[in-house]
Amino acid sequence: MNTITVLGRICNDLEVVQLQNAKKDVLHFRIAVQRTYPDKNKEYITDFFNATAWGTTANFIAKNFAKGAMILITGELQTSDYEDDEGIERTWYDISINSAYFTGEKAIITKNEQRENDNTYRKRTTRKSK
Numbered sequence: 417m418n419t420i421t422v423l424g425r426i427c428n429d430l431e432v433v434q435l436q437n438a439k440k441d442v443l444h445f446r447i448a449v450q451r452t453y454p455d456k457n458k459e460y461i462t463d464f465f466n467a468t469a470w471g472t473t474a475n476f477i478a479k480n481f482a483k484g485a486m487i488l489i490t491g492e493l494q495t496s497d498y499e500d501d502e503g504i505e506r507t508w509y510d511i512s513i514n515s516a517y518f519t520g521e522k523a524i525i526t527k528n529e530q531r532e533n534d535n536t537y538r539k540r541t542t543r544k545s546k
Contacts, residue, residue: 418492420511422465423519424449426485430478443474447487447511467491469513477516488517 427446434441444466451461467489469477481487491513500506 419490420493421488421490422447422449422467422511423486423488424465426481426483426487427464429483430481432474432478441471441474443469443478445477447489465511466509467511467513469516473513473516477513480518481516486519486521488519489513490515490517 424447427448430443430445432441432443447465447467449463449465451463454460477487489511491511494510494512496508496510498506498508
């Protein structure tokens with residue numbers, strides 16, 4: 417069984433891309449996860465994971481989360497082997513997301529919501545000259 421559950425913060429801006437050949441939406445992002453135990457210097461280490469969501473899950477995440485938001489994801493850990501520019505064999509690790517969940521954290525306003533709030537505020541506070 418290949419199942420992974422990760423709770424962490426989104427590290428980058430979210431942008432859904434539609435793949436032309438597959439006609440499917442995809443979302444790639446990184447998630448920062450703090451380890452549950454400190455190192456020998458009593459500092460907590462943060463791990464960074466690559467994550468990919470497809471279709472409705474990709475759109476759900478992009479619509480409801482933003483950079484810095486806490487998110488809980490479940491999925492499968494996938495690997496891909498490749499050769500870098502120097503000819504060295506490397507392995508890429510990626511979490512293929514099956515589900516994403518809110519964590520109960522206070523909502524972070526997305527960029528679009530912020531623009532809408534700014535415009536609404538301006539409309540309410542703008543006075544017409546007589």
